Amino acid sequence: MKTIKVGLGTCGVSAGAQKTYEAIKNEIELQNIQAVLKETGCNGMCYREPLVEVTDEQKNSFVYGEVTPEKAKTIMNSHVLADKPVAEWLVQSTRPSEDDTFFKKQNRIVLRNCGIIDPNSITEYVATGGYEAIQKVLNGYTPEQVIDVITRSGLRGRGGGGFLSGVKWKFCRDATGDRKYIICNADEGDPGAFMDRSTLESDPHSVLEGMMICAYAIGAEEGYIYARAEYPKAVARLKHSIREALARGFLGKNIFGSPVNFSVKIKEGAGAFVCGEETALIASIEGKRGMPRFRPPFPANKGLWGKPTNINNVETYANVPWIIMNGPEAFAAFGTDNSKGTKVFALAGKIQRGGLAEVPMGITINEIVFDIGGGIKEGKKFKAVQMGGPSGGCIPASMGDLQIDYQQINQTGAIMGSGGLVVMDESTCMVDMAKFFLRFTQDESCGKCTFCRIGTKRMLEVLERITDGNGKEGDIELLRHLAYEIKNNTICGLGQTAPNPVLTTLKYFPEEYEAHIREKRCPAHSCSALLTYSIKADACKGCMACAKACPAEAITGEKKKAHEINTAVCIKCGKCLETCKFNAVIKN
Amino acid sequence: MLQKEEIRRDNINDTFSNFKVELWRYQGERGALIPLLQSAQETYGYIPESAIDHISEIVGIPSAEIYGVITFYSQFRLKPMGKNIIRICDGTACHVNASTAILKTITDELQIDSNETTEDGLFTLQTVACLGCCSLSPVIMINDETYGRLTPKKVQQLLDEYRNADGNGG
Known part of the structure; x- marks a missing residue:
């Protein structure tokens, strides 16, 4: 029997995947098709959403991109029923495709299950080896050994600071306190970053498992996930996952039959970017205004309710189970001297293939933008990348050969941040x-x-x-x-x-x-106050479309004669430029 | 203060609101203020003064301090909201991909600015920093639905859809 998976992450749904899913479901019911329909998260190819994967009886996978409900019907009839894959819509299959380069330079640790398993099913997570790492730890590691493994892996906090996670854990382990807490920072506030949302939506159990391992290492029995209010889907999946884990005895008292207790609560943020800062986040969980305080004391000594607390972000925790299963050496084999492992980047802006890419540290900016991202939209010129969100900076295209690791990015004046990578072209001021x-x-x-x-x-x-x-x-x-x-x-x-x-x-x-x-001039032709619009007389066909569109009635001219823009009246809204079919309107 | 009996009775009548349930569940645990405010907002669409007083009495935090918390977070509203809440993303990726044109279309079409509600109470417009759908920018969210790859034309169609849904009693 064939399996059909539809990517229903927020990115997929906003591209219309829910309708595609319904269309397939309808088709299955109408024609009584023998196939399994499943939902999954996001495989990172957001630029091809909605994505539908058909896995045939021989376990061959065929991924279709930009699947509208109509296309879905065709795929059902041709591929699922008649075994004839619809070649022109395939983006990934046994045959080579232009989209293969999107994955070629990626190494997926955090995103290992994203877009593959059903995020609503703990069974599927367990079937891919999920919750084995926590059991391995409970059965054979002392907390100190866990911390040693994480330290040797070289994992650094993926939220932006880049502090060595193992060392951070040790501070908290060594701190004195009758109670300790761990917190997962899922308040992904950097505009341009969405890897944490995607991870929570596509593989929530990997984050929970990472938190369990950390809690054991530190000696915490309670954990909090502080999630952004703007991510309703991620919160819903997390709540569901926690219920599933509780029902199986993976959370709660005596997890996996061990003497260890661990429970997780979700705290929904209320919209404040500064709450991504750890002391502000703690204040927010305590129900106060989320204002940062002076450090020291660090949260490792004095955190939530004044108790020792460890805070890491979603991506950091999602790395942990993989490191335990594959060993710190395997993780440290990726990356550069000072930055080990992989990093998930959210590609957006003027890039051809926007989406999520997980790459080894040390890859160059050009490799990400061109080899993975497919270059700039509409054949324009690459100007800069913005890294690190509002705390980061713009790195010019001339430095495209720069290797991405914590040190080299910091030297440019930008920061790694949480991994948002917004690409800009010549039209960005x-x-x-x-x-x-x-x-x-x-x-x-x-x-x-x-x-x-x-x-x-x-x-x-x-x-x-x-x-x-x-x-x-x-x-x-x-x-x-x-x-x-x-x-x-x-x-x-x-x-x-x-x-x-x-x-x-x-x-x-x-x-x-x-x-x-x-010169009172905007070289990118972007700042509207510094622009003037005019009409090229020889290109204008006199169709009157722009004059009708102009809200300020600044355009004059007769039918079939070249029009003119009265710059004194023009409000520079750009409607004429949008409307003109003959490229006769120009920005100066 | 809400009497527990009263809430239980409401519970039986199945007419209780989410907010009252949260209040009823509250048993003095720490850090409950923000979740209580969230459920009040979910119930009423905003946080009415009476709800602040209720919460203040129950959790023992002065109203003034609660106001301080409410005004700190952008999610909380002290005024009633429209039936549909439009959140337009002006994150980096959306900004680079001309979200200002989308914002202009909406403000022109609805004749309101950001943080305002239309006269008919159908729409409230908010500008937010990032909805996390950068690869599909520009993006807006109407209630809990996210819409991506927008153009001014598509936005107009969307607004019409929501208007029509309302006209049909939806």
Whole structure:
């Protein structure tokens, strides 16, 4: 019997996968087809969603991309019923396909089950070797041995800080306290990062198992998962997974028949980016305003309710069971001297193949953008990648051969962050990008430190004036000065890194700032205040479409004669450019 | 303060709200304030003053402090919301892929700005930092549904769908 799997992660559903799933279900019922229909998470090829995989009787896998309900019907009739795969829609199968390069340079540890198993089924997780690592640990390892394995693997916190996980665990193990807690940070707040959402939606048990191992190593009996409010699907799957694990005795008292107790609670965040910072996150779980506090004391000594607490993020925990099963050496075999293992990157922006890619550390930016990501959309020129979200920075295309590891990324002024990688092309204005991030951090600043609260506001004002065409001589120096003060006079990561997007764009794209300030020109043709629209007389067919679309009635002209834009009335909305079928409207 | 008896009776009548159940379940565990506020918001669509007073009495935290928590988090609302909540993503990837054009379409179409509700109470518009669907940008979320790969035209169609659903009593 054939098995049909539909990817129903948030990315799949927002591309219409639920309708595809229903269409297949209907077809099975209508025609009484003997096939098993399953749901799965995301295999990372978000750019091809909705994805449908057909596995035939010989266990050959055929993955179809961009499957609409109509296409699904054809696939059911042709492939499932008549054994004739629909070749033109296949993106991955026994035969080579152009999409194979998406996977070629990937090594999947965190994403090992994503898009393969049904995330709602603990049975499927167990069938792939799930929950073996925790049993191996309970039956043969002391807590110290677990910490030793994790330390030797070289695993570093994947949330952004990059601190050695084993060392962090040891601090918490060694701390004195009658109770200890562990927390999974699933408050993936960096705009542009979605690997934690995808992992929770596609393989929630791997995260739970990682937490169990950590809890045993540290001596904690209670764990919390702090999940983002914007991820309803991830929260629902986690709740379901916890219930399943409880029912099997994998969670609760005497897990797996051992003397160890461990329970997990979910805390839903309420929308505050700063809660990704560990002391703010703890305050939020305690039901308070999520404001960071000065460290030390670190959470390893004084965390949740004042007790020793270990915090790691989703991706970090998902690595743990694999390391236990395959050994620290196997993990450390991937990567560079200072950064071991793999890292999941979320590819987005102006890239052909947006999605999730898990690659060994040490891979170059160009390999990710071109070999895996398929290059830039619409054949445009690669300009920069933004790494690390609002705390990170823009790395120019000229540094594309840079190896991705913690040290080398830090040297550019950006940070690894949680692994968001937003690709920009020639039409992205770097000053606008810096302004975008500053507005974000300004908005999310908790207000505790003066330099973050007021300094980011002043920086934002300067950037707004530059992109509005009112920049002044001395603005660049003023930005640098403010950035320096903010970095050095704030207590948490949000403030200390808030100026990074401005500093990196100033470092690598100073000419763009200068063009805005001195020539009142946006080289990327992006800042609307600095643009003018005009109509090329020889290309205009006089169809009147733009004149009708113009909300300001700024376009004049008769039928079949070239039109004109009155720049004094034009509000620069760009509707004419969108509407024109003859490419006669140009931005200057 | 809500009497436990009253809630139990409601329970039997099956007319109890989520919020009351949460209040009833509350047994003094620490850190319950945010989940209680969340369930109040889920019940009423926003957090009414009376709910704050209830919670304050039950958990023993002064109302002023509860206000402090409410206003800290962007999820919480002190004013009633529209029937459909549109959350438009202005994360990095969406921004790079012209989410501003999507925002403009919605504000033009509904004649409201971000954080406002339409006069007919059908839509509330919110701008959010990232919905985590970057590979399908630009993205919006209407209630719990996410829609990706949007164009101004598709957004108009979507809004019409929701308007029609309302017209048909949906």
